[in-house]
Amino acid sequence: MISFKALEAIPAGATLQTLKKTAFRDLQRALAFLTYTPGKIDGGYGPRTRAAWAEFKQAIGEHADPEAVTASALGVLNTRTTAFDRLLGRAAPDKAAVRASIVEACRIVGLGRKEQIAYVLATADHETNHTFKPVREAYWVRNAEAWRKANLRYWPYYGRGYVQLTWKDNYDHYGRILGLDLVANPDLALDHYGSLFVLTQGFKTGAFTGHKLGEYVNAAGADFKAARYCINGQDKAGEIADLARGYLREL
Secondary structure: OOOOOOOOOOOOOOEEHHHHHHHHHHHHHHHHHHHOOOOOOOOOOOOOOOOOOHHHHHHOOEEEEEOOHHHHHHHHHHHHHHHOOOHOHHHHHHHHHHHHHHHHHHHOOOOOHHHHHHHHHHHHHHHHOOOOOOOOOOOOOOHHHHHHHOOOOOOOOOEEEEEOOOOOHHHHHHHHHOOOOOOHHHHHHHHHHHHHHHHHHHHOOOOOOOHEEEEEEEEEEEEOHHHHHHOOOOHHHHHHHHHHHHHHHOO
């Protein structure tokens, strides 16, 4: 279960610049958990966190004084992070349960269009070889861990999850958000909780390649083939597009 304990001690009348570092860090974590982008989770005041907080406040209808850390905004933040945390922590023992969790998580992070949900499902389907179980990169290779160590320059921070989380900086970033030491124990990225979060948050924010799913799948149309740029260029783009069209018919 995720925790943002330091937010509970914020006094009335606080502003971003008056927050203690621990509270500011938890605010950054909570914003990132809800797919806003405050930058590095370091407890340091800066323009990206200020912009993310202002965006959040505007989204909930608080337009005055973007620096103010109000009780009402913190209440909404707590409600929404709690709801997302409960979904991520819900047991998903089989394919049907995992798919249902992905659908709900997409809606929570703002990927609510059926076409967007279909593409996220298709990606998880493809990346896990149709198992909907978090996998390790190159799981099919004989003596896989030795092969990874010899061949992957980002070992031991190779791909894990419903979609491949790679590189130490990314493990560190997601670990800071989730309150998990993914650097010391990268295998924690194989848990359903973290895997589901990375999958949906990454697509929403463009964390994988800089491309957001909303760039390719939106109200103007759904370019399922180009959407692969969110993950890995055009590798298997046609196959995944076909999967997405199949899921779209089911939704």
